[in-house]
Amino acid sequence: MTVLVSVKINDGIVMATDSASSFASGMIYHNSRKIVNLREGLPIAAMVTGAGGIGNESIDTLLKDLRQRFTGQDPAHKDWIIDPDDYSLENIAAKLRRFLFEEKSLTHGATTWTKFRLCGYSAGRSLAEVWEVNLMGENCPSPSCIQHEQEFGLRWDGEYEALDRLVFGLGTRFNESAVRHGLSTEDAATLREKLVPDLYELLFIEAMPMQDAIDLARYLVDTTIGFVKYSVSRPKTVGGPIEIASISKHEGFQWVQRRGAGAGN
Incomplete structure (x- = not known):
């Protein structure tokens, strides 16, 4: 299952994940890399939750294969090169879907359930965006x-x-429990809609400094790891080292915290 968190503020985006990956065999490993800068030198990155691979290839390897296309290192796909002065997150999300779903997942029987979150800046833009591509077995909606x-x-x-x-x-x-205690499905959904605004805990402001956003993202991932670790009933599908990256307008993509610093990117 795993957990991923993004915190978007005025100054950019923080991306944070655990390092657990689950596979169809039932195995769970705790040393996966789930954040990848998709174009070196540009403020664009993706992170992932769900299945740890497609076919015999890990998600980390696949995203780095895609990065090679974007940087011009794949001679067979020169048309995929990203022009640093003319690109959009929307177009990159479409290519991410095409590569992972049409080229990879469908080839392997379309059984993969994985969510990709694309974060960064389109060319010449002052504020960041967040996009998602969802592999849902035989389906993959538009980004x-x-x-x-x-x-x-x-x-x-x-x-x-x-x-x-x-x-x-x-x-x-909550909805399931409310129905079990006598509410209709519709009334349970309505009650939830009314309660969430009352109970919502605001943990950020748009103007918070990047370092505070980093600390918040780390806290949220660490909280989830601890919750799953000590829960008696939950499968241990979250865990391992926390990895964190930031993306900002002027500094671009930067690693903040990563497992085995210096090994790969």
Whole structure:
């Protein structure tokens, strides 16, 4: 399952993940890399939650293969090179979908369930965007922008429970429990909609400094890791070292915290 967190503020985006990856065999490893700068020298990166690979290739390797296309190191795909002065996150998200779903997942039977979050700046833009590409077995909808330039705040995915409780004040099974105790499905959904604004815990402001956004992202991932670790009933699908990267207008993509610093990128 894993957990990923992004914190979008005025100054950019912080990306943070654990290092656990689950495979169809049932194995869970805790040394995966799930954040990749998709074009060296440009403020563009992707992170992932879900299956650890497609076919015999890990997600980390696949994203680095895509990076080779974007940087012109793949002679067979020169048309994929990103022009630093003329590109958009929307176009990169479309290519991410084409590569991972049409070229890879479909070839291997389209059984992969994985979510990719693309973060960064389009060419010449002053504010960042966040896009998602979702592999859902035989389906992969068109990429969606989950945070436009003027939208800010926290987004998390993968293992929801800990952060849903922390931020929304309600767990993911609230509706199910409310129905079990006599509410209709519709009334349970309505009650949740009314309660969340009352219970919501605001943990950021748009103008917070980048270092504070980094500390917040680290805290949110670490909280989820601890929650899953000590939960008696939950599968241990979150864990391992925390990796963090930041993307800003002037500094671009920067590693903040990573496992085995100096090994690969």
